[in-house]
Every structure is written in C-alpha cells, then in structure tokens.
Amino acid sequence: MKKNRLFENIVHGIFLILGLITVGCVLLITIYLIISGIPAIKEIGLLNFLFGKEWGPTSAEPKYGILPFILTSVYGTAGAVLLGVPIGFFTAVYLSKVANKKIRMIVESAVNLLAGIPSVVYGLVGMLVLVTAIREIFNVPDGASLLAAIIVLAVMILPNIIKVSITALAAVPKEYEDASLALGATPTETFFKVSVPAAKRGIAAAVVLGVGRAIGEAMAVMMVAGNVANMPSLFESVRFLTTAVASEMAYSSPGSLQRNALFSIALVLFLFIMLINATLNFFLKRNKEK
Amino acid sequence: MKKNVNLLALAVLLVSVLAACGSNKETVATDGSTSMNKVIGALGEAFENKVGIAVTYNATGSGAGIQAVQEGRCDIGLASRNLKDKEKEKGLEGTILAYDGIAIIVNPNNPVSDLDVETITKIYSGEIKNWKDLSGNDAEIVLVGREAGSGTRDGFESITNTKDKCKYRQELTSSGDVITTVASNPNAIGYASLASVKNIVKVLKVNGVAPSEESIKNGVYAIQRPFVLVTKKNATISKSAKQFLDYITSEAANEIISGAGVVPVN
Numbered sequence: 020m021k022k023n024r025l026f027e028n029i030v031h032g033i034f035l036i037l038g039l040i041t042v043g044c045v046l047l048i049t050i051y052l053i054i055s056g057i058p059a060i061k062e063i064g065l066l067n068f069l070f071g072k073e074w075g076p077t078s079a080e081p082k083y084g085i086l087p088f089i090l091t092s093v094y095g096t097a098g099a100v101l102l103g104v105p106i107g108f109f110t111a112v113y114l115s116k117v118a119n120k121k122i123r124m125i126v127e128s129a130v131n132l133l134a135g136i137p138s139v140v141y142g143l144v145g146m147l148v149l150v151t152a153i154r155e156i157f158n159v160p161d162g163a164s165l166l167a168a169i170i171v172l173a174v175m176i177l178p179n180i181i182k183v184s185i186t187a188l189a190a191v192p193k194e195y196e197d198a199s200l201a202l203g204a205t206p207t208e209t210f211f212k213v214s215v216p217a218a219k220r221g222i223a224a225a226v227v228l229g230v231g232r233a234i235g236e237a238m239a240v241m242m243v244a245g246n247v248a249n250m251p252s253l254f255e256s257v258r259f260l261t262t263a264v265a266s267e268m269a270y271s272s273p274g275s276l277q278r279n280a281l282f283s284i285a286l287v288l289f290l291f292i293m294l295i296n297a298t299l300n301f302f303l304k305r306n307k308e309k
Numbered sequence: 310m311k312k313n314v315n316l317l318a319l320a321v322l323l324v325s326v327l328a329a330c331g332s333n334k335e336t337v338a339t340d341g342s343t344s345m346n347k348v349i350g351a352l353g354e355a356f357e358n359k360v361g362i363a364v365t366y367n368a369t370g371s372g373a374g375i376q377a378v379q380e381g382r383c384d385i386g387l388a389s390r391n392l393k394d395k396e397k398e399k400g401l402e403g404t405i406l407a408y409d410g411i412a413i414i415v416n417p418n419n420p421v422s423d424l425d426v427e428t429i430t431k432i433y434s435g436e437i438k439n440w441k442d443l444s445g446n447d448a449e450i451v452l453v454g455r456e457a458g459s460g461t462r463d464g465f466e467s468i469t470n471t472k473d474k475c476k477y478r479q480e481l482t483s484s485g486d487v488i489t490t491v492a493s494n495p496n497a498i499g500y501a502s503l504a505s506v507k508n509i510v511k512v513l514k515v516n517g518v519a520p521s522e523e524s525i526k527n528g529v530y531a532i533q534r535p536f537v538l539v540t541k542k543n544a545t546i547s548k549s550a551k552q553f554l555d556y557i558t559s560e561a562a563n564e565i566i567s568g569a570g571v572v573p574v575n
Contacts, residue, residue, distance in 0.1 A: 077457040078473045146486075151493055160449040161478050161494055242486070245479040246456065256478050266482045270343065270458030277458065 049289075056286030059083070059279035068283065074248035074258075076267065076277035083280050085263070085287065091251040092260045092291070095165060095240070096233045099172035103233075104226055106173075107180030111222075114181070115188040116210050127185075134178035142242030145171045150243055157254065163245035165257045171239050176229035183228055187221020188214055220302050227299045234291055237261035260288040337553045340367040341374020341387030344460030345536050348407060348569035349387060352557045355565050359556070362549045375401065378539050384550035386539030389464065400544075403537040406557060407571040410503040410525035410533040411465050414488065414510040416495045421445040423514040426531050430469045432498065435476035440496060453479045453490050453499035465500045468532050484570075500532075504570035525572050536571060 060068050063083045071084015110130075114123050145167060154162035191214050199209040215222070237259070245256025246266055258266070264285050271278040337356075339349055346368055353364030369377070371388040375396055378386030392403040413429060415421060421443050424432075431437045432450055441447040454477045455462035461484065466472045478497075481487050484505040491499040492509040499510075503520050506512055512520060515531050524530040538554065540546060546554075556562060558575070566573040 075457070075473065077463075146489065147493060154494065160496060161451040163479050163490070241482065246482070247477050247480050256480075258480075266456045266480070267458055269482070270346075270456070270460070 052282065052286050052289050055279065055282040057283075059276060059283040060286075062276060063280065063283075068280075069287070072250065074263070076271070076280065081276065083276070085260070085284055087248050087250050088258055088260045088263045088284065089287065091165065091244075091257040092234055092288075094251045095168050095172060095244075095257070095259060096230055098165070098169035099176055099233045100226060100230055102169060103173035103176045103229060104180060107177045107225070107229070108184055108222065110177075111181050111184030111188060111225075112210055112215065115185045116206075116214060130178050130181050133174070134182070138175065138236060138239040139242075141171055141175055142239035145239060145243040153254075159254045161245070161256070163243055163256055164254045165244065165251055166253050167243040168240045168257070168259070171243055172233045172236060175236060175239065176232050179232055180225045180229045183225035184218070184222050187218040187225065190221065191217040220305055224299055224302045227295060227302060231292060231295045231299070234295065235261060235288070237265045241265060260284055260291070264288070335362050335549060337362060337364045337385065337547070337550045338367070338383040339364060339374075339385045339387055340369055340377040340383035341539070342371045342389040342460075342536070343368040343458070344389045344409065344463055345387045346460060348536065348566055348571055351565050351569045352562060355562070356553055356556055360549075360552060362552070364553060375539050378541060381541075384540075384546055385554065388537045388539055389460075389534055390467075391535055391537060392539065400542045401539055402542045403539050404554075404558065405535045405574050406538050407536045407566050407573050408525045408533050409460075409464055409536055409571045410520050410530060411461060411468070411500050412503045412506045412520050413498065413500055413513040413515060413532065414491050414506060415498050415513060416491055417509070417511045418495045419445060419511060421513070422511065423517055425516045426469060429515070429532075430471055433466075433469060433471045433476070434474040446496070448496040451478045451494055451497040452476060453481065453487055453494075453497050455484075455487065455500075456480045456482050461500065461502050464534055465532065468534060502570040503572070504567065522572050526574070 063071075068083060068085060069089070070086050071082065072086050073082040073084050074087060075082040110126070114126055118126065146163075149167050149170060150162035152162065153159070153164065153167055195213050195217055196209050199213040200206070204212065240259050241262040244259065244262065246258045246262055247256040248258045248263070249255050251257050264281050267277065268281055271281060337353075339353075346366070349364070349366050353366060357363050366387075367374075367377075367383070371390055374383070374386040375388055375392070376386075377383045379396075379399060379401060386401075388403065389409065392401060397403075413424065419440070421440065424443070428437065428443065432443075433452060433454075437443065438450060439447065440450055452475065454465070454475060457480070459482075466475060479490060481490060484501040487499045487501050488505070488507055488510055491497045503525065518524050518530045520530045520532070525533045538557075540554070557566075560575055563573040563575060
C-alpha cells in the first residue's frame with residue numbers, strides 16, 4: 020500500500036515537472052523578449068518606433084519606424100482571411116454535411132497533406148510559379164508583392180480553417196437538423212440556418228486560428244513578398260513584421276541598435292499574437308459555457 | 310546547505326577565472342569589417358581546428374577595426390578597403406588577404422551585356438528606369454538586391470556609390486534567392502558575389518571587362534574591393550597572432566578563402 024502511494028507520488032512529480040517545462044519556456048521567452056525589446060524602444064521613442072514610416076537601420080541617418088511592417092502584417096493577414104475563410108468554410112460545410120464518404124475521405128486526406136507541407140515549400144513554389152504568374156497576368160514589372168503573400172497565406176491557413184470548422188459542425192446535435200428537416204426545410208436551408216448558426220463559435224475560433232497562423236508566418240512570406248520596407252500596396256514589394264525580424268537578424272551585429280530594434284519588432288509581433296490568443300480563448304470559453 | 314552553495318559559487322568563479330586567463334593567452338582577436346564575417350569565420354575555424362587557438366571576431370566596420378588595431382585593442386584589424394595615406398602615416402600597414410568581386414547579373418534573355426559603373430549607379434539610384442534607355446527591351450528595370458547589413462550589399466553600394474540611394478524592388482536574404490529571382494524575371498538586374506553565380510543568369514561585363522579571378526586580381530574589373538588585414542608596423546604582435554597571419558596568407562588557406570566566396574591573393 021505504502022509502496023503504491025510512493026509510486027503514485029513519483030509519477031505525479033514527473034508529470035508536474037513535464038508540465039512546468041512548457042510553462043517555463045513560455046515564461047522564459049516572454050521575459051527575454053520584454054527585456055531585449057524594451058531598450059531599443061526607449062532609445063527610439065515609442066511613438067517614433069510604432070508610427071515612423073521609414074525603416075533604414077544602416078543608412079547614414081538610421082531610421083527605425085515600423086509602421087509599414089505593422090500595416091503590411093495587418094493587411095496581409097486580413098487579405099488572407101478574406102480569401103481563405105470563404106473557401107475553407109464552404110469546404111467544411113460540404114465535407115461534413117453533403118459529401119459522400121469516399122469523396123470526404125479523399126478531400127480530407129488532401130487537406131491533411133496541405134497542413135503538413137513545410138512553409139519553405141510554399142515559399143519556393145510561390146516564388147517560382149505565383150510570382151511569375153502575377154507578373155504576367157497583371158502586367159507589372161515584378162510579381163513579388165503583397166498580393167503574392169496574401170495568396171500564399173490564404174492557402175496556408177485553409178487546413179486550419181477547414182479542420183476546426185468540420186469539428187465544430189460535427190458537434191452540432193443531429194436532433195437539431197432532424198427537427199429542421201421534419202419541419203419541411205430543404206437540406207441546404209438546414210445547413211445554413213440551423214447547423215452553421217449552432218456551430219458559429221467553433222467556426223469563429225477556426226478563423227482566429229487562421230489569423231494567428233497567417234500573422235506568424237515568416238519563411239513563405241519572405242520568399243514571395245519582396246521584403247522592401249514600403250507602405251503596403253497590393254502590387255508593391257512589402258515587408259511583414261515577421262520577415263523584418265528574420266531578414267536582418269543574420270547580419271545585425273550583437274548589441275547594436277539594429278539588433279535591439281529587431282527584438283522590439285518581435286515584441287510587437289508577440290503582443291499581436293497574445294491578442295489573437297486572448298480572442299481565441301474568449302470564443303472557446305463562450306463555446307463551452309453554451 | 311548554505312556552505313555548499315558558497316563552495317559551489319567559489320568553484321564556478323575559480324573555473325571561470327582560469328578559463329579567462331587561458332583564453333587571454335591563447336586567442337587571436339580580430340576586429341573590423343562586417344563584410345569579412347564569412348571569410349574570417351571560415352579561416353578562424355580552420356585555424357582553431359589545426360592549431361587549437363581560438364580566433365575571435367568583432368564585427369564593427371572597417372573604420373572601427375582600423376582604430377581598434379591602432380589603439381591596440383585587437384591583434385588584427387579587418388578592413389574591406391585599402392588603407393588611406395593618413396592611416397598609413399599613423400604606422401599601420403595593410404596586407405591584402407583577398408579580393409571581393411561582385412558580379413552584376415541579368416536574365417539570360419536580356420540583350421544588354423555591358424554596362425559601365427556610372428550607368429549601374431544611375432540604374433540603382435532610379436535615374437534610369439527602363440531597359441530601352443540602355444538599348445534593351447522596352448520594360449521597366451526591376452532592381453533586386455540584398456537586405457540591409459549584408460556584406461555583398463555593403464560592398465556593391467560602396468563601390469557604385471549608391472549608399473542609401475538604392476530603389477530596390479526586392480531585398481532578398483541570400484545570393485541564391487537573388488540569382489533565382491533574376492533568372493525568373495526577364496527585366497531584373499541583381500548582384501551577387503562572383504563565386505556564387507550560376508549559369509542560369511547572365512553575368513554582365515563592367516566597363517567592357519567580364520569578372521573572373523584574373524580580372525578581379527589585377528584590378529581591371531571595377532566592382533571589386535580588397536579585404537585588408539591591418540597590423541601595426543614595427544610593433545611586436547603576439548605569437549599566436551603571427552601564427553594566424555602566416556596561416557591565412559599561406560597557400561594552404563586559399564581553398565578556404567575561395568570557399569567563402571572571395572578571390573585569394575596568392
């Protein structure tokens with residue numbers, strides 16, 4: 020008996036430690052980001068940093084304004100969601116309510132495969148196919164642009180949106196749908212007037228998850244967006260918050276204002292993602308309470 | 310318990326002091342040009358593997374590196390330009406380690422094959438915007454370059470005198486990306502260190518000279534700059550620094566230097 024309890028305690032202890040590792044990592048990253056992100060903001064000035072329109076850390080007169088990055092990230096993410104959510108949402112409705120078993124299996128495994136493709140592959144295909152296509156279709160001098168990034172991001176967030184939406188739709192009690200059908204509603208009316216409203220919080224969570232994925236993506240975007248610190252415009256080369264950090268980190272010398280400013284950008288990005296997570300939690304909690 | 314902690318702290322302190330002493334004796338300190346990061350990194354690593362002496366590298370910039378060696382704060386200063394007369398008067402001497410040649414590349418379908426440096430300056434600063442002004446196709450020139458802080462970008466911009474003036478359409482993070490982009494866009498122009506250029510792009514002649522090891526070494530090809538090792542004349546340098554200097558200027562180091570994308574002198 021006593022031996023048994025000792026064993027239980029040990030196992031509990033191990034689980035606790037494993038759990039704390041995750042918490043520890045989050046804390047470590049948060050604290051590190053705040054400590055290394057604050058000095059540059061102090062030196063540049065919060066308003067100059069957040070609302071400055073020019074970025075040129077190696078110019079004769081260095082400029083550290085990240086407004087172009089913030090706006091690009093916001094526009095790029097919004098564009099990806101605008102494109103990706105309708106496609107993802109209707110795919111989910113189709114798969115969970117209309118499609119027969121065989122088609123569902125095929126499409127679902129395609130979606131899973133899409134989720135498993137590394138972002139560098141998205142970037143490479145985008146760079147070689149999409150960027151060239153945009154240049155030729157829209158007759159612009161160069162295809163590396165906000166539009167290319169939006170399209171790549173839209174494709175990348177599709178699997179998230181589809182999978183979470185399917186789960187949400189599957190959780191709708193069958194009685195609701197049966198009742199609707201029994202009252203004489205057509206299947207399509209039932210899907211959109213009964214199933215979808217009943218699953219709307221879950222679908223909203225899917226959208227937020229997609230936003231989180233889109234705003235945090237760096238590699239694929241870096242390869243198709245051109246990376247010049249312009250104010251966002253659909254056919255211009257743009258730089259996102261993520262790519263701003265990733266592209267200059269390698270060469271900025273440690274301890275320089277440039278390196279510190281990159282940490283500050285990462286801190287801003289981190290705050291954005293925290294905000295998105297908070298929104299996600301809000302939706303999920305409301306969902307549970309219902 | 311507390312005693313133990315104290316002992317432990319003491320031990321850590323002792324070890325770190327000893328380690329610091331050891332490394333003081335046995336390192337070669339270099340300081341200077343950020344562009345030389347790759348070549349010095351590769352040479353330092355090879356030297357450490359061979360002799361067991363570590364080489365430290367402080368990326369501060371050519372000017373700061375020259376000043377550091379002048380003030381005796383490092384063993385070897387690194388400059389990606391020749392020493393000025395004023396600096397030589399202060400008792401410094403420079404040994405050229407290698408030449409950094411930068412190739413100007415365009416799409417293979419581009420009819421333009423020769424530009425002079427002034428034209429390149431005008432192209433990158435946005436004065437010339439269309440290929441037809443250079444007897445090419447009637448199409449907008451797409452400027453492709455590297456990210457701020459890159460050594461190749463710094464080299465290109467300082468040689469063509471386009472610092473802070475470049476109107477880039479794309480800023481990419483590696484030579485490979487620049488080459489791929491130029492290969493896929495018929496109106497693009499870009500730059501990359503000569504060693505990394507592949508034959509999917511067309512290398513332009515500059516002032517009528519095609520870049521090659523030969524033309525870079527004898528200075529005929531214009532878009533190139535020396536990587537200079539700066540030391541104090543008449544001053545004794547540490548034994549390990551001397552050993553490092555001898556090693557990197559020997560023929561054995563040539564392969565490593567070429568591997569870092571620059572042309573060795575010897």
